[in-house]
Amino acid sequence: IIAAMTAALGDGPLAGKHVIVTSGPTHEPIDPVRYIANRSSGAQGTAVARALAGLGARVSFVTGPAQVPLPDGVEVTQVETAREMRDAVMSALPADAVICAAAVADWHVINATQTKIKKDGQGRLPHLDFAENPDILAEISASGPARPPLVVGFAAETDDVLAHATAKRLRKGCDWIVANDVSPATGIMGGTENAVTLITADGAETWPRLPKAEVGERLAARIAQALTG
Amino acid sequence: IIAAMTAALGDGPLAGKHVIVTSGPTHEPIDPVRYIANRSSGAQGTAVARALAGLGARVSFVTGPAQVPLPDGVEVTQVETAREMRDAVMSALPADAVICAAAVADWHVINATQTKIKKDGQGRLPHLDFAENPDILAEISASGPARPPLVVGFAAETDDVLAHATAKRLRKGCDWIVANDVSPATGIMGGTENAVTLITADGAETWPRLPKAEVGERLAARIAQALTG
Numbered sequence: 001i002i003a004a005m006t007a008a009l010g011d012g013p014l015a016g017k018h019v020i021v022t023s024g025p026t027h028e029p030i031d032p033v034r035y036i037a038n039r040s041s042g043a044q045g046t047a048v049a050r051a052l053a054g055l056g057a058r059v060s061f062v063t064g065p066a067q068v069p070l071p072d073g074v075e076v077t078q079v080e081t082a083r084e085m086r087d088a089v090m091s092a093l094p095a096d097a098v099i100c101a102a103a104v105a106d107w108h109v110i111n112a113t114q115t116k117i118k119k120d121g122q123g124r125l126p127h128l129d130f131a132e133n134p135d136i137l138a139e140i141s142a143s144g145p146a147r148p149p150l151v152v153g154f155a156a157e158t159d160d161v162l163a164h165a166t167a168k169r170l171r172k173g174c175d176w177i178v179a180n181d182v183s184p185a186t187g188i189m190g191g192t193e194n195a196v197t198l199i200t201a202d203g204a205e206t207w208p209r210l211p212k213a214e215v216g217e218r219l220a221a222r223i224a225q226a227l228t229g
Numbered sequence: 230i231i232a233a234m235t236a237a238l239g240d241g242p243l244a245g246k247h248v249i250v251t252s253g254p255t256h257e258p259i260d261p262v263r264y265i266a267n268r269s270s271g272a273q274g275t276a277v278a279r280a281l282a283g284l285g286a287r288v289s290f291v292t293g294p295a296q297v298p299l300p301d302g303v304e305v306t307q308v309e310t311a312r313e314m315r316d317a318v319m320s321a322l323p324a325d326a327v328i329c330a331a332a333v334a335d336w337h338v339i340n341a342t343q344t345k346i347k348k349d350g351q352g353r354l355p356h357l358d359f360a361e362n363p364d365i366l367a368e369i370s371a372s373g374p375a376r377p378p379l380v381v382g383f384a385a386e387t388d389d390v391l392a393h394a395t396a397k398r399l400r401k402g403c404d405w406i407v408a409n410d411v412s413p414a415t416g417i418m419g420g421t422e423n424a425v426t427l428i429t430a431d432g433a434e435t436w437p438r439l440p441k442a443e444v445g446e447r448l449a450a451r452i453a454q455a456l457t458g
Contacts, residue, residue, distance in 0.1 A: 018235050027266075032413055033332070036259070037266045103262070106348050107355060107384050116387045116411075121400070123361065126336060130354040158261050158345045171350070182345075184261055 012056025013224040019057045020076075020095045020148075021049040022102035022136065024066035026082045030128065031113045038103045039182075039189040042066025045101030047216030049074050050078075052099075054217075055224050060092040064102055069191075081108060082133035089136055093143075096227055097150035099138045099219075101178075108133055141173035150226050151175050152219075156182040156189065162197060162204060169199050176200050178219065198222070246339060248286045249324045249377075251302075251331035251365065253295035254312045259357065260342045262446040266409075267308045267332045268418040271295025272381075274330030276304050281328075283446075284453050289321040293331055296419075310337060311362035318365055318418040321374075325456055326379035328448075330407075337362055368417030370402035379455050380404050381448075384419065385411040391426060398428050405429050405447065422441025427451070 023045025027035040042063060049061045050071040057072040062085055070076055075090040082104045089098070107130040117126055132222070137153040151174040155165040165179030177199040182189040195209040198219075206219065252274025256264040271292060278290045279300040288303040291314055299305055306317045311333045318327065336359040346355055366382040380403040385392035386412070394408030406428040411418040424438040427448075438448065 030265070033269075033385060033411060033418060034265060034267045034334075037256075037261060038263045040262075105263075116385075118393075119361065125359040125361070126356055132348065132352065132354070136360075152450075156262060156345075175329075182262060187263060 003051055005013075012054070013058035014052060014055040015097040017227055018060070018094070019052050019223070020060045020062065020089055020092045020098045021045055021052065022085060022089060022098075022100050023049065024064035024102070024104050025062045026085055026105045026133075026208045027080050028082070028105045028108040028133075028195070029080075029088075029112045030109050030126075031115065031117045033116050036103065036105060036109065040064075040066075040103035040156075041068055041190045041191075041193070042211045043068045044046040044215065045099075046071050046085065046192055047098055047212045048101055049085045049216075049217055049221035050213075055220050058142070062092065062102070063086045064104075067068075081105075082136070083108070084139070086134040086136050089140065093140075093148070094146055095148045097152065097223055098140050098148050099152045099223070100174075101154050102136075103154075103156060104136060105133055107131065135172070137174055138172045141175075150223065152223070153177050154177040158183045164201075165199055166204070167195065179204075238357075241283070242457055243281060243284040243449075245324070246286045246325040246456055247289070248281050248452070249289045249318055249321045249327045249366045250274055250372045251282065251314060251318060251327075251329050252292035254332050255293045255314055255334045255362075255424065256309050256332045257311070257337040257362075258309075258341045258383070259338050259355075260344065260346045262345055265334060265338065266294075269293075269295075269332035269385075270297055270419045272297045272419075272421070273423055273441045274328075275300050277328055277330055277448055278445075279320065279442075280449035281446040281452065284449050286325075289324070291317045291321065291331070293333075310334075311365070312337065315363040315365045318369065322369075322377070323375055324377045326381065326452055327369050327377050328357035328385050328452070329369070329374070329403075332383075332385060333365060333458065334359065334362055349376065351379045364401070366399045366403055370404075379452065381452070382406050384408040387412045391428075394426065394428055395433070408433075 023043035024038040025038045053073040061074040079085045111129045153174045157164045169177040179197045194215045197206045252270035254267045254269040282302040290303040308314045341356045380401045386393045398406040408426045423444045426435045
């Protein structure tokens with residue numbers, strides 16, 4: 001309640017700052033009824049957006065089809081595909097920080113059809129051709145003089161989490177990576193808790209397993225430090 | 230309330246009858262975080278199950294990952310893939326009627342991986358190999374002496390609805406097909422209303438556009454007629 005009041009008063013450490021948060025999965029159509037999805041519920045991105053708004057930021061929230069309710073006090077843009085998400089993020093710039101928490105599909109289907117693909121009774125199987133989606137995190141991280149001062153990516157990994165996430169930070173050119181292990185056994189993807197490692201230029205910092213709301217609050221506090229410290 | 234009381238008293242026209250209802254989409258894994266889905270919300274199958282329970286039937290409800298709450302007063306089995314759904318339906322036999330309202334995936338990915346597929350930085354694209362899923366409706370319709378007296382399929386079409394659905398009834402060997410047009414412009418898939426055509430051996434009967442709950446009640450009443458008439 002205090003956070004909500006603070007935000008409503010235009011107060012808080014992030015007052016006057018504009019932060020873009022992406023969240024949720026993207027859906028990539030195969031035909032009018034089928035699509036490729038991923039197991040992101042949108043819970044962590046939503047928690048980050050809520051916490052940033054609670055610290056007084058103006059938040060542009062760009063979300064794919066999530067399973068959790070939209071956060072209050074943010075400007076919402078709902079999208080379906082990675083290409084739509086990219087366009088929405090670019091339209092929301094400039095920003096003081098961009099937090100790419102969405103689980104964006106790496107590929108889309110280039111031979112998606114306008115009518116439902118049907119079994120033809122002869123056992124013929126569908127053939128899907130893919131193309132890479134825009135890399136929103138890399139694009140924002142490389143956006144030149146207009147680059148936001150803080151760009152944060154997420155890395156959902158199932159194996160060799162720290163190595164993959166550390167490499168991702170360098171490859172994408174972002175400032176921080178929030179890495180987590182989404183192996184089915186962890187119950188994190190679609191669950192209520194998260195166990196993350198924050199990777200910055202200074203190294204890796206592992207946080208305890210916490211409710212996603214608390215992970216969002218910790219991350220928002222770190223973002224406030226970075227933008228105002 | 231009257232329907233719920235009737236059902237609780239073991240009364241109603243379908244008392245003593247066992248009906249299996251499938252509902253929702255299926256999800257077919259690509260890797261631990263990605264899957265192929267379809268736009269079924271599970272709303273229509275859930276409404277049919279609720280209405281059948283309201284008429285006193287014992288309902289086995291086999292559902293994929295739906296977006297609507299589970300109905301009360303039914304025996305629920307939650308599944309993810311078409312293969313799991315098939316096994317759950319077969320385990321629930323014998324039955325007086327089987328209502329296949331689920332939007333079952335026609336294919337699954339046979340080269341699904343145990344670790345997340347990653348972009349390799351060289352622009353290589355994923356290649357998915359498919360195999361046909363079991364055809365639950367056809368299998369039930371052909372199940373010999375133990376075949377349930379009434380087998381009902383659903384046909385979600387985007388073009389030439391009546392012709393496709395009529396052909397489907399004959400091809401699958403089921404008794405009735407509930408056909409609807411799920412073109413995106415209709416707003417039916419994922420929406421609250423449905424406009425269906427009931428196709429039986431006697432021909433096609435088009436119902437007005439109605440809330441999905443009412444479509445469920447009409448269909449349950451017809452099933453009760455068929456099983457007890």
